Amino acid sequence: xxxxxxxxxxxxxxxxxxxxxxxxxxxxxxxxxxxxxxxxxxxxxxxxxxxxxxxxxxxxxxxxxxxxxxxxxxxxxxxxxxxxxxxxxxxxxxxxxxxxxxxxxxxxxxxxxxxxxxxxxxxxxxxxxxxxxxxxxxxxxxxxxxxxxxxxxxxxxxxxxxxxxxxxxxxxxxxxxxxxxxxxx
Numbered sequence: 199x200x201x202x203x204x205x206x207x208x209x210x211x212x213x214x215x216x217x218x219x220x221x222x223x224x225x226x227x228x229x230x231x232x233x234x235x236x237x238x239x240x241x242x243x244x245x246x247x248x249x250x251x252x253x254x255x256x257x258x259x260x261x262x263x264x265x266x267x268x269x270x271x272x273x274x275x276x277x278x279x280x281x282x283x284x285x286x287x288x289x290x291x292x293x294x295x296x297x298x299x300x301x302x303x304x305x306x307x308x309x310x311x312x313x314x315x316x317x318x319x320x321x322x323x324x325x326x327x328x329x330x331x332x333x334x335x336x337x338x339x340x341x342x343x344x345x346x347x348x349x350x351x352x353x354x355x356x357x358x359x360x361x362x363x364x365x366x367x368x369x370x371x372x373x374x375x376x377x378x379x380x381x382x383x
Contacts, residue, residue, distance in 0.1 A: 216281050223292045224279040225348060231341045232276045238334040239269035239307075245327035246314075257310075257317040258324075261331060264310035268303045268334065275299060293352040297345055304338035311335055 219229045243265040252258045275296065278284045284292060311331035318324040 218282060219280045221279070223284065223296070228341060228344055228348070229276070229280060231337060231344060232272060232279075235334060235337050235341065236269060236273050236276060238330055238337060239265050239272060242327050242330035242334055243269050245323050245330060248323045249321060249327070251319065251321075253319040254317050257313045261310045261314040261327065264303075264306045265327075265331065265334075268307060268338075271299065272303070291352075293345075293349055297342070297352045300338055300341050300345065304335055304342060307331055307335040307338060 220226050224232070243262065246258065246262050246265060249258060278287065279292065279296065289295060311328055314324070314331065315328045318328070
């Protein structure tokens with residue numbers, strides 16, 4: 199009896215899903231780009247880890263640091279932006295964070311790949327790791343371009359105030375239309 203009464207009016211809540219792509223922070227195309235970024239960073243890291251000997255290990259270690267950081271933090275960012283977890287973290291400026299993080303990792307990956315390409319012992323694993331490093335760099339740059347095309351520059355000040363700490367945007371207050379205390383005569 200109860201199922202007959204509540205069934206027609208009860209509908210599942212589409213926002214109750216834990217996976218939210220597309221969302222206000224991540225569309226389907228950038229989600230796919232970020233997944234490939236994670237995979238390329240992981241492959242570059244694994245290939246670098248397979249290298250058994252190095253002539254100048256500092257470039258290898260720098261590439262290792264950047265590829266591992268890119269893999270772990272991009273995976274974390276991907277998980278946060280594509281699930282409801284980003285609402286529980288307490289960060290309100292996700293577009294700014296995403297833009298700055300992607301920019302920094304793109305630059306670091308480019309530098310690490312150039313340094314590692316110029317200073318390695320010539321093994322096949324090192325060469326392939328460098329190639330994947332450059333592929334990851336290009337993909338991070340594509341991610342930045344897609345971000346700017348779809349969302350614009352996140353720090354752009356176009357005269358409109360921005361919300362801070364989750365509060366509403368407050369424009370200039372409107373003047374009163376009716377005076378509360380009319381002038382005494």
